[in-house]
Amino acid sequence: MHVSESDGPETAEDALAQLMMTVGRRFRARLDGDTVDPSQAALLYTLKCRGAMRLSDIADAMKLDASTVSRHVQQLGDREFIERGPDPVDGRASLIRLTEAGRVGLKFSFEQRRAILAEALADWNDEDREQLRIQLSRLATALGDHA
Amino acid sequence: MHVSESDGPETAEDALAQLMMTVGRRFRARLDGDTVDPSQAALLYTLKCRGAMRLSDIADAMKLDASTVSRHVQQLGDREFIERGPDPVDGRASLIRLTEAGRVGLKFSFEQRRAILAEALADWNDEDREQLRIQLSRLATALGDHA
DNA sequence: TCAATTGCTTGCATGATGCACGTAGTTATA
């Protein structure tokens, strides 16, 4: 066991595994006043980072079934958080693009999560926060890349 | 928006929000050969950290409905990953305790996640890893505490 | 032209979850 009996985790890997387990629930849950659920927020975020994408590419990026993404896209489209345009190079596909309303909705989701985190990070000094930011960002990139 | 258009997140809070969104899926999914699903692994971890607990206390700690925990406990009990004993101070309740098999199952779940993370952290130096471990551990504690 | 492929959608089954309710055991009060 790489987590000792009463101390904290012994490695960064275990610390992250513990963190995901401990707080995952709080991020997965739809937060108060939040307008998009976590999966759909992730979809919006993907579009924000990568620009207009085809549905199948979103499914690949998010490691979800295309049918699941199809339903999310429908719901987000109903709320005009995304819009679908034709793919100029393939008439079967459509390019899905974030709308301004979608940016606002995504921003709101981030703000909700920010509030929770800001509370936990309240007594961290700037250097620790910056270190954490850099490392988490690197980690997210590394985990996302080889996906 | 606290996440800039093409750079990484600008604050540690956003970096973590992004991380949860980016990789949450990989930890939530039942990994290959894994014997317990993520929710049940979290239950085992809770028992590991806090010792024998009553069902209602587990529900509080995990922020799940008691009925959900009841079902998890049944399934984990069937597989003898936990055992239920009488609560000496309340005949209605039972104390739920991790078995040795449960520790093994939990360890296996952690190993699975470790493998994914180790790959992503492969090129980090020891100092960065140690920093990350400390900060993640602190963060998990902070987030878990005010829960 | 027609078969095979690809992008997407829909029907269906499964599994996790919460709520409402029921049962058994406990505590408080007359």
Next chain:
DNA sequence: TATAACTACGTGCATCATGCAAGCAATTGA
């Protein structure tokens, strides 16, 4: 003591997210 109120837990039911399989439409290749 008797009885009412409360608590811990389990079960039935509805809901929702998801994946798989099948289908439809458009593209590509022979």
